Amino acid sequence: MNRILLAWIGITDIRAAAGELGNSLGPIGQAVVDRSFGSICLLSDHDQKIGHDYVQWLKGKTSAEIQIQHTKLSSPTHFGEIYEVVLSAISHLKNKNNHNLFHLTYHLSPGTPAMAAVWILVSKTSHPAELIESSPGHGVKTVSFPFDISADYLPELSPKADDEIIRLTQGLPPEAVEFDAIVHRCKEMKRLIARSRRVAVHEVPVLIQGESGTGKELLARAIHASSQRPKGPFVSVNCGAIPFELFEAEFFGHTKGAFTGASHAREGYLESANGGTLFLDEIGELPVSAQVKLLRALQEGIFQKIGSTKSIQVNVRIITATNRNLLEQVAAGRFRGDLFHRLAVGVLQLPPLRERKGDLNVLIDHILARINRECSTQAGWRDKNISASARNLMHQHPWPGNIRELFNALSRAVIWSPGDTIQTEDIQEALLPVSEKQNGNGMILNRNLGEGLKIGDILGMVSQHYLKRALAEANGNKTLAAKLVGLPNYQTFSNWMKKYGVEN
Incomplete structure (x- = not known):
């Protein structure tokens, strides 16, 4: 297992490398000599040359791979900034290691007390790890903190307005209440909603990309409500659920007797959405032959029902959504390039839940409150809350099913929990196992020999x-x-x- 050390470079480390402390190696040097690490990730708020010189010195003390991440804090005691840098470094390590098994160690001794406090906070909540400290008198030792910290107390990462958010929202009408239904706090979602509000007021097609369960239809409804046609119909269609042989009947409609079983005339989706928005979910699942017919109708705004020669003209805004990479589908010949460019004018990317730093807590609270409301009419019902340790466990889960999985997991936990408080064991029972593919580990028994x-x-x-x-x-x-x-x-x-x- 790869053992990875993370540490801030402190003043004592720099002085030790410069030979100002005699035989002392400084906290980091002492740790890498005393313990074996495969990789070392250093965080530095110092001048880049100082950081580079320190890395060169440290390479003489260890054979471990060393990387350094330079940052510029407004203050070495700014908890929010320190926390954000630490989360970024850990996420980078996990992506670099493809989420494979590794052991993290956080060094508490170098850096400021605020930096040490953040290491403790992270280790007890979202990213568990071994904590160590080192000193000339006591050597290197593992530190244990026999208490839990609630993830409720994680720092707010966006205390001030983002310049891009301000730029994107200038001159826009008041935000539609439908955007309030998109529970969020992180910068990524604030930027996304700002971009969504801007594209909403323009009569252009919108393509929403994102993993399953990220809330693509909820965003589409908010865009419709903020558009120039909020009083028009919003028609939602799951393209993956429509057999190809029924495509024309579903989209264009049919007359009475147009085919066997057509006992009455029926409007298609395009006609039903006239004057409003047609939301095409899972657009990437539409067969290529159906894509041709859809493209023609969208280009001309005119179509004919099955069994009729009369042309029908509609004024429909199209919003599409997919969890696939449509450009890859185009390159593979599974999605028409001309249709893609017709649909992908306003392109929005919904981030997965695991990348929405700071949003998990507010989503847990929002969903649990909703479950409590919905269950309040049940005889003998008493509202549920969640313990700090259970909440922390949820922070360690990768949530491949995103918000949909979060809702279902909390619903199960409410069922399994016998008391008023959801405990760690209730969450353990409620979380579904993450497949090896979802967890980035690949198949254990079928790996190719060699290849790392x-x-x-x-x-x-x-x-x-x-x-x-x-x-x-x-x-x-x-x-x-x-x-x-x-x-x-x-x-x-x-x-x-x-x-x-x-x-x-």
Whole structure:
């Protein structure tokens, strides 16, 4: 398993590298000499040359790969800025390692007390890790904090208005109430909504891209409500659910007797949406032959019902959505390029939940309040709340199903929880297992030999999986968990937990 050290470069480290402290190596140097790390990620608020010189000095003390991330803080005690830099560094490491198994260690000694506080906060909430400190008198030691920190207290990352948001929203009419339904706090979503409001007032097609469960239809409805035609109909169509043989009947309609079973005339989606918005979800699922017919109708604004020679003209705004990369589909010949360019005028990208830093807490609170409201009419119902440890566990989940998965998980937790407070074990039962593909680990038993395969990493992955399962089934009782996985006692189980980076 790759062991990764993260640390801020402190003044003492710089002085040690300059030879000003005699034989002292400084906190970071002492740690890399005392312990083995595969990678070292350094964060620096110092001049870039100072940071570069320190890295060169540190390379003489360790064979680990060293990378440095330079930043400029307005103050070395600004919690919000420090927190944002730390989250960015951890996310970069996880993406670089393709979310494969690795062990994180945060160094508390170098840097300011605010930097140390952020390492503690992150380790106890969204990104668990080993915490260490080092000093000349006591060497390098692991630090334990026997308490939980609620994810409620994570810093607000966007305390001031973003320049791009201000620019995008200048001169726009008041925000439609439908945008209020999009619960958010992070900068990414604020920018997206600002762009959505700007494109809404222009009569152009909009393409919304995003993973399943990110709320594409909710955004489409808000755009419609902010458009020049808010009182017109909003017709939502799931393109993936329409068989090709029914495409023309569904989109263009038909006359009575046009085909077997057509006992009465019927409007198609285009006619039903006249004067309003036609929302085509999963547009990437539409067969190429159907795409040709749709393109012709959109270009001309005219179509004919099945069984009729009379042309019908409509005025419809088109909003489409997809969880596919349509440009890749075009290159592969599975989506027409001319239709793509007809649809992709205003292009909006909805971020997945895992990238919406700061939004998970407000979404948990919003969804739990909704569930409480909906269940309030049940006999004997008492509102549920959620414990700090359960909330923290939710911060560690990757949420491949995004907001839809979050809603379903909280609904299950409400059902499983016997008391008024949702506990960690309720969330453990409510979360669905993340597939190896979704977790970035790939298939364990079918990997190609060579190509970077490391059997130690695979063994660590399997061990971590079963240690976590045993802990969950034993409700945190290490003696029972040890028996479940065939280990002799709880001390051995604890050693395995430490070895493979499993939190209790």
